[in-house]
Amino acid sequence: ESVDEELKDTDSSKPTQKKRLTFCVEGNISVGKTTFLQRIANETIELRDLVEIVPEPIDKWQDVGPDHFNILDAFYAEPHRYAYTFQNYVFVTRVMQERESQSGIKPLRLMERSVFSDRMVFVRAVHEANWMNEMEISIYDSWFDPVVSSLPGLIPDGFIYLRASPDTCHKRMMHRRRSEEGGVTLDYLQGLHEKHESWLLPSKGSGSGILSVSQLPMHMEGSLPPEIQDRVFYLEGNH
Ligand code: DCP
Numbered sequence: 001e002s003v004d005e006e007l008k009d010t011d012s013s014k015p016t017q018k019k020r021l022t023f024c025v026e027g028n029i030s031v032g033k034t035t036f037l038q039r040i041a042n043e044t045i046e047l048r049d050l051v052e053i054v055p056e057p058i059d060k061w062q063d064v065g066p067d068h069f070n071i072l073d074a075f076y077a078e079p080h081r082y083a084y085t086f087q088n089y090v091f092v093t094r095v096m097q098e099r100e101s102q103s104g105i106k107p108l109r110l111m112e113r114s115v116f117s118d119r120m121v122f123v124r125a126v127h128e129a130n131w132m133n134e135m136e137i138s139i140y141d142s143w144f145d146p147v148v149s150s151l152p153g154l155i156p157d158g159f160i161y162l163r164a165s166p167d168t169c170h171k172r173m174m175h176r177r178r179s180e181e182g183g184v185t186l187d188y189l190q191g192l193h194e195k196h197e198s199w200l201l202p203s204k205g206s207g208s209g210i211l212s213v214s215q216l217p218m219h220m221e222g223s224l225p226p227e228i229q230d231r232v233f234y235l236e237g238n239h
Helices: 002-009 033-042 045-050 058-062 071-077 079-100 115-128 134-149 166-176 179-183 186-200
Strands: 021-026 051-054 108-112 158-163 209-212 231-236
Touching: 021 033, 021 115, 033 045, 033 051, 033 108, 045 051, 058 071, 058 079, 071 079, 071 179, 079 115, 079 134, 115 134, 115 186, 158 186, 166 186
Parallel strands: 021 108, 021 158, 051 108, 158 231
Antiparallel strands: 209 231
16 A cells, blocks of 8 residues: 555656556566466456557567568577677667657556666676677666656556466576577576565565565666656566
């Protein structure tokens, strides 16, 4: 209830106009973000009228330009060569998607992933794997904050973290068999899992619940912008 109260108060400067809330659904590769969002979208007509679903623009990464380049595939095939190019394009497609998004028609918007997980999870992982060099990470870091702060639509009101073990995600990934992900190892998923955990769930517990911002790690600068006065909701998904 206290969360409800706080969410209502977020736009106190305009008491008559309700603010649209945006939550980003986060979680490891194959955890079930798309399924979760599809279920919500197809649940009931009432829910469909309330919630705008913004899927991740993966189709844009798989089909670039008139030559139909698959940049997701290029990244996994030659990560040293394409990690920066790919992460840069991921960011740009989120910006393009944000511009295309219908503003204010539905009161709740659920987005699959965000520029924050791109940076806190994937960019860190590819940097640690030496797939992005010091120059490339410096370039990424130099434009990230200024560009994000000029596009307020990219900053959500909170996060929904779908949490499952790397093992579970690996099994689901093998079952799904997305062609580009053939070479993704359990080790890589383990690294992505740890980055999600330390970013979104520093005080590990079991079950599902709500975290307050004060429980988030203070040492992680840039992990959550100060504008986010809301919460991280987390759901266990090992079933
Ligand atoms: N990816 C990446 N860097 C990013 C974002 C995504 O390398 N900044 C990669 C990871 C996956 C693919 O893009 O190979 C799609 O990623 P997601 O985990 O976001 O999507 P899934 O379809 O795997 O999620 P789910 O199965 O939970 O719906």
